Amino acid sequence: MKIPFVDLKAQTAALRPELERELAAVLGDCEFILGSRVRAFEAGFAAYCGRRFAVAVNSGTAALHLALLAHAIGPGDEVISVSHTFAATAAAILYTGATPVLVDVDPATLNLDPERLEQALTGRTRAILPVHLYGRPAAMAPIMDFARRHGLAVIEDACQAHGAELGGVRVPVSGTGCFSFYPSKNLGACGEGGCLVTDSEEVAARAAALRDHGQTEKYRHQYLGFNYRMPAFQGAVLKVKLPHLEAWTLARREHARRYLEGLAGLDLLRPEDPAGARHVFHLFVVRHPERDRLQADLSGQGIATGLHYPIPVHLQPAFAGRVRPAGPLAVTEAAARQVLSLPMYPELTVEQVDFVCAAMRAALSGHG
Ligand SMILES: Cc1ncc(COP(=O)(O)O)c(C=O)c1O
Known part of the structure; x- marks a missing residue:
């Protein structure tokens, strides 16, 4: 018997007729970027996570970058996270100009060890970015308690944790978190994709503008933004797969x-x-x-x-x-x-x- 590490063909084959129908519809109306399919997926995914807003982007890395920027993290700031993760977690912090301050993980869970937060804290600490590695939720109660006591933002890297729960509540339990739809993820696109999910209207609005060149209306660039828009083909695929x-x-x-x-x-x-x-x-x-x-x-x-x-x-x-x-x-x-x-x-x-x-x-x- 030969066993692959991941098999994307089985899932794709099972959904192929529906995927082809949806992708053909995109070719029909040529609404290629963001648009109604991406909006429908955003609404569905926000509801799935139990959060108010979802902002679909073109990777989990982009979602992390925008979540940090939407919390006004920038040069001179420090963000506490872990070293036992995919490099994108720390890269997203560096993209903002902030410094990743990395703490050790708990040997039992391999997630951020809340006991290590105190030693990482300085006058420049602005946020904590825990990772729900392998799909196991990090110990959010002590992390959120520490953040509250020190006035820090919390952004969850849930790129591997679609549908993970703590005490019956889906991640991101702190209110804001980021997901990847890389094809092999628990919810995977047929290409690159990601999403920021949040309960904060302000974070959602800022992230939505930042993913689209910082535009708050057409050709009005309120912020220096990026092209992190989700293509409609991926929105269509994700809408088919979410159920x-x-x-x-x-x-x-x-x-x-x-x-x-x-x-x-x-x-x-x-x-x-x-x-x-x-x-x-x-x-x-x-x-x-x-x-x-x-x-x-x-x-x-x-x-x-x-x-x-x-x-x-x-x-x-x-x-x-x-x-x-x-x-x-x-x-x-x-x-x-x-x-x-x-x-x-x-x-x-x-x-x-x-x-x-x-x-x-x-x-x-x-x-x-
Ligand atoms: C923990 C973690 N963070 C961030 C990312 C980045 O996501 P993406 O590859 O969609 O940019 C990934 C995905 O590979 C991940 O596993």
């Missing part, structure tokens, strides 16, 4: 449950399915000290895996000297050496999950 997101999320959670059962008892750190939260398992990430050997062994058995992420942001050449670690990032650096992402997508079959579990068992028992 399926819940079923896909439940399928991911069921695969995770089966993985957790199938991998029980192995000498391996398994991800938790936390009580009181809904982890949406964008990625199913195990940890093992001999990660590279394990990955090669699985590959030999026909199983593709991923590494999220093998080099922390603060050790990347592009970020050296630009980000400030707030203290030792030992948990982050250990995680980078140990994480291994197993195949995860809604269309995985029970047989495939069981095959991966058996392959892991063989790989681990073969080498004690």
Whole structure:
């Protein structure tokens, strides 16, 4: 059996007639940029997240950039975030001219450790940007409490966490968060896409202007903006896919449950399915000290895996000297050496999950 890490073909094939109809309609009316389809998707996605406004853009990175700008983050400011994330989290902070101040992650969750916030705080701190990595919500209650006490904005990087919940409330629980619709995400476009979701009318209005060259009306440029507009083709695709997101999320959670059962008892750190939260398992990430050997062994058995992420942001050449670690990032650096992402997508079959579990068992028992 050959098992890919992600399989976009199955989902695309299942929805193909409906996708072709919607894409043909765009070709018919030639409303190519933003427009009625993107507006309809924005309304649907805001409702899905339980928030008032959604501003669709052309990537998750753009959504993060605009969310920071809409909160007036800029040069001289500091934003607290994590190093154990995709580079775009820190890049978006740098695009504003602010400095990412990176704290270590909690060893149990691999998300921002709220205990580390105090050591990162300076007179220049303006915001906290926690990441709901792998689809597991970060510990938002202590993060929001810290932000309230120090007058900081909170912007959630929910690029991997569509539909994740804390205490029955969907992210972004703080009110403002950013999503990616990169094709392999839990909700994926057929190309690039992203969205900022917020309860703040002011943030939504500013982000909507900033995505469209800062225009508040045609050819009136209130701000120095960007071309971050979502193309209508992607809005049309996302509108077709959104009603399926819940079923896909439940399928991911069921695969995770089966993985957790199938991998029980192995000498391996398994991800938790936390009580009181809904982890949406964008990625199913195990940890093992001999990660590279394990990955090669699985590959030999026909199983593709991923590494999220093998080099922390603060050790990347592009970020050296630009980000400030707030203290030792030992948990982050250990995680980078140990994480291994197993195949995860809604269309995985029970047989495939069981095959991966058996392959892991063989790989681990073969080498004690
Ligand atoms: C945690 C995280 N933040 C930000 C991004 C950036 O999203 P995009 O690739 O859509 O720009 C991603 C997606 O890859 C991500 O996983």
